Amino acid sequence: MINQLSWKVGGQQGEGIESTGEIFAIALNRQGFYLYGYRHFSSRIKGGHTNNKIRVSTKALNSISDDLDILVAFDQETIDVNVHELNNGGVVIADSKFDPKVPENSNATLYAVPFTEIANELGTSLMKNMVAVGASSAILGLSHEVYREVVEEIFSRKGSSVVEKNMEAIKRGAEFLQEAAGDQAKSFELEKADGKKRMFMIGNHAVALGALAGGARFMPAYPITPASEIMEYLTKKLPEFGGAVIQTEDEISACTMAIGGNYAGVRTLTASSGPGLSLMMEAIGLAGITEIPLVIVNTQRGGPSTGLPTKQEQSDLMSMIYGTHGEIPKVVIAPSTVEESFYDTAEAFNIAEEYQCPVIVLTDLALALGKQTVEPLDHSRVEIRRGKFDFNAELPEIDDYFKRYELTEDGVSTRVVPGMKNGIHHVTGVEHNEQGKPSEDPTNRINQMNKRLTKLNRLHENFSNPIFTNAPHEESDLLIIGFNSTRGTIEEVLPRFEEDGLKVNHAQIRLVHPFPTDELQPLIDRAKKVVVVENNATGQLANIIKMNVNCKLENVLKYDGNPFLPSEIYTQCKELL
Amino acid sequence: MATFKDFRNNIKPNWCPGCGDFSVQAAIQRASANVGLEPENLAVVSGIGCSGRISGYINSYGFHSIHGRSLPIAQGVKMANRDLTVIASGGDGDGFAIGMAHTVHAIRRNIDVTYIVMDNHIYGLTKGQTSPRSAEGFKTKSTPTGSIESQISIMELAISSGAGFVAQSFSSDLKELTSIIEQGINHKGFSLINVFSPCVTFNKVNTYEWFKENITKLDAIEGYDPANRTQAVNTLMDHNGLVTGLIYQNKERPSYEQLVNGFSETGLVKQNISLEKDTFDGLLTEFM
Structure with missing residues (x-):
């Protein structure tokens, strides 16, 4: 019995590699195993080698592993590209249809399983993924029944016969492998997991959930890899809370629309990756000088320009800190786990409102798309703190504009938004006085610059675990x-x-x-x-x-x-x- | 109830004497009072340029933003608080050059924002360069031998992009301009109002006199029907775009806010944003 192993499935993009890995992983997650999955994919829809590597353990995991125990291959390329990762005693489970071969210099054991043939016998070659999943479960010493719940969730709306056919495909795959491998299969038999229910999610979903829990109700955004899952999740969920996602014409629109939403008092975020952030830079400066809270998520990918759009990189750090012309107060938070992606995103909205400045939640592709087992997130850890802002505040009558940019000891002024009586003031990206009216007066300039640039001095007292x-x-x-x-x-x-x-x-x-x-x-x-x-x-x-x-x-x-x-x-x- | 004087503030505009933008300022103030607004429920978002300063010259919530981006900001404001009246404004360079993508997509999206463009056919604040609304052959500092690019037919472009409210007016005609802005505010959905607002300093061709000589008022065209899209486009083409009045209105098309799934009936800003524990736990279960 072993307590951890690495499994990888590979084939041509668009062949169902993703769903094979997904079904395998969700079923194991529900058994109480800890998982960590990382996808290798290209910027195209069909074709090209893709693989999904999943590490399984009875203990918590936060990383991919160096090595590989089991490789499931839908084509020869998968074997050729990945076989070198296999440990001594590693196993290749491949579709017999393409007459798989393991290179001579490898001592991996090959099991050619008729994925496609079994699937065709059951009615459609689409089920070859299920046969592969079944074969994988057999080698881990798991009953094919562990998949039933997942299969029912996916296929029950298509009728019980479709569920049973898929279960049959899994069973036949398992049986074929047991027969072929005999006692050898036992070498990968996993210790029993604790059976506890845990979440299995990608960093992007944790970010989106953090935004929702953190009170975000509006998100203008433009699709981009590897950030789109954030807007897709919130597109589904925000309507349940009266909010909305708008797919904008570009990232400039996304960022400025988010500024508009925040200016009018709604927690609004946008999310993108490097190219989008480059387009947002001027607007980030606007949020800085106008002291409008703004949360932007940047899931970093390979740059510059289009760079490596589906690959891991951490090269936006300098531009996140120093990007935008001029000097503004800005916070850049970099969560390092899926859990932190959730808590930090929720907290980003508090920081943005308390300090009235842009906050960038910086993640990276491996964190954004790496799918892993997560302990239940703690509702009581999410706070809503809005700083010096209360939409229902009664403001005293005044003869002139409200001092939205009043000089204060902590550099933060009372924030009022449209719709509030007696709060009328001006907002401008031009240097301005306490009422927001344009001013080129040198003393005022220094006062307002110092106000903005010193207000984050208190942040370290309030930021937990920097x-x-x-x-x-x-x-x-x-x-x-x-x-x-x-x-x-x-x-x-x-x-x-x-x-x-x-x-x-x-x-x-x-x-x-x-x-x-x-x-x-x-x-x-x-x-x-x-x-x-x-x-x-x-x-x-x-x-x-x-x-x-x-x-x-x-x-x-x-x-x-x-x-x-x-x-x-x-x-x-x-x-x- | 507020009068137009309540929409005045004590700030002296930095526009040149005689600038067409003064009339637009007055018309917005009058129209706001005429439709029964209170100053705190009006947000005016503007871009950059001489006309972009207008948000500072009206007693309301005003946001003078960055070049070309008044529309996305205005749409964000409206989404955050649909109970507000939101006006976006700027010049022809702001809206039809650097901000053109936003203009077309704001039209398609149809969020209830009234967009007022002060169209002087030139870049004024940067002291006289060509604009997308400059005619071919127009000589400026950036086109010393005359513009060789075609003039954007913005009204036709708006109608073909699906606009539900398209109108044009002229700074010399405060009565018509005020009425058009009132109609734009009352229209449920995006409204585009292009105002011929002469630049007295840098545009010596498209002057008040030039516009007066060349403009045709739609009121004067017998049988003109603003509900007739084909007639609207044909009339624009017949007059080289130089018409004023309500050009086209589609009263049937619902606004984005009315169509978007599950959207809050009142301003989102008024909502309680805390998630109950049960709701939160329900969201987590979906990942298990």
């Missing part, structure tokens, strides 16, 4: 620093260093701007060597750290479009020691 730290060692041989999705992978390699007798601390930066200097400095001071791990070519996080913390850093960089494997971080850190 850095996720796992620092058990008072003095460390190595401190590894990362942001976003690298957290799970870094955590994965920590025990390997411990086995080598090395003392390693880990810090994952969650608040990248304004930078948590005071929290990071002591960790760096107590480390003999500091390595910053990031998915870009120029070491953007390392550069940000150097700007804020007195230190010497080493880079571990990866920018080939793929997330780090644990072994890559381990090996490259070791080389630097």
Whole structure:
């Protein structure tokens, strides 16, 4: 019996690879296993190799694995491209239809299962995915019945005979493999999971759910990979809460419409990826100078330009912090897990309203699309705090415009919105006085600039865990620093260093701007060597750290479009020691 | 009830004496009072340019934004609070050059916003360059030998994009302009009002006199029916677009707010945004 393994299914895009992985994973998740799935896909609808790698464990998971135990192949290319990942004793389960071959230099065991043939016998070749799923369950020592609930959910509206045919396909796949493998199948038999119900979700859905729980009721957005799931989920859900998603003509419209929604008092977000964020930059500056709350999600992908649109990268950090002309207050939060994607997005709306400025929730493709088991999210942890804004406030009668930009001790002024009596004021992207009226007076300019640029000084008192730290060692041989999705992978390699007798601390930066200097400095001071791990070519996080913390850093960089494997971080850190 | 004086503030516009935009300012103030608005329930969103300053010259909530983006901001305001009256405004460069995509899509989307364009056929604030509404051959600092690009027929383009309210007016005709803006505000859905608003400093061709000589009032055309789309387009083409009055109106087409699934009947801003625990738990179950 084993307590974890890695399974991968591959074939041509558009062949149902995604749904094969989905059904396999949901069924296992419901058995109480922890899963982590990562899809390899291209920017096209049909054709091209695609695969879905799913790691299964009886313990919590936050990362893909280095290796692979079981490869399910719908074509020879899948075997050729992925067979090198297989462990010693690994297994290939392939459709007998294409006469699969395992390369001579591989010692993988091949089971040619008639996926297509069985499916055709049952009525349609579409069910070949179910046969593959069945064969996979047999090798894990699971009954084919574990899939019944999922199959019923998907197919019950097509009638019970369709459900039974699909179950039959799964059963036949399982039976064929049991027969072919005999006792050998037992080598991948999984320990029993705890049977607890947990969520199985992608980071984008956690972000969308966080927005909903955080009170967002309007979302203008433009479709883009890998952010579209956020708008798609909210398009489905917001009508249940009186709100709406508008698919705009471009990201400039999305961002400015979101500014309009927030200006009028509704928590409004937009979400995009690098190219969209580039288009939004001027509008972000407008939100900064007009002190309008604004939440924007950026799910990073490979840049620049169209770059690697379906691949992992973390190269927007500098543009998120410094993008837009001029100088504005801005917050950039970088959640590092699916759970954090939820809580941080909900909290982003509080920060945006309390400090009246743009807040960017920065994620990356691996976090946005990586699908994993998540412990139930905690409703009591979600707060709604609206800062100096109350739509129902009764304002005293005044002769002149309301001082929307009144100079205050904390730099934040009372916010009023259209529809509020006695609150009329002007809003302009031109430098303005306390009433919002345009002003080029040098003293006023300095006062308003200082007001805006100092109001975030209090943020560190209120932002919980700006850095996720796992620092058990008072003095460390190595401190590894990362942001976003690298957290799970870094955590994965920590025990390997411990086995080598090395003392390693880990810090994952969650608040990248304004930078948590005071929290990071002591960790760096107590480390003999500091390595910053990031998915870009120029070491953007390392550069940000150097700007804020007195230190010497080493880079571990990866920018080939793929997330780090644990072994890559381990090996490259070791080389630097 | 508010009068047009309640929509005045104490700010002196920085427009040149004689600028057509003064009339548009007055007409918005009068129309707002005539339709029974209170200043706090009006939001005027404007873009960048001389005319973009108009949101600062009306006593209402005003948002002077960025170049070309008054429409998406105005639509966002209306979605957040459908109980407000929302006016978007700007110049012909703002709406038909840098903001053209938003204009066409605002027309298609049909959110209840009244868009008033001050069309002077030139870029004024940047001191005299060509605009998409400049005629071919028009000489400016950026077209010293005359514009070689065609003039946008904005009214025809709006009608062909599905606009439900298309009208044109002229700064010299305050009565008609006020009436048109009132009708635009009362129209349920997006309304486009293009106003010939001469630039007295940089446009020496399309002057008050030039417009007076060339404009045909639709009221004067016998049998003109603003509900007739074909007649509207033909009339525009016959007069090279130089007509004023209500050109086309489709009273049947519902607004976006009326059509969008599940949308709040009153302003979203008035809603309680906390999620009950049961509702929240129900959302989580869908991922299990």
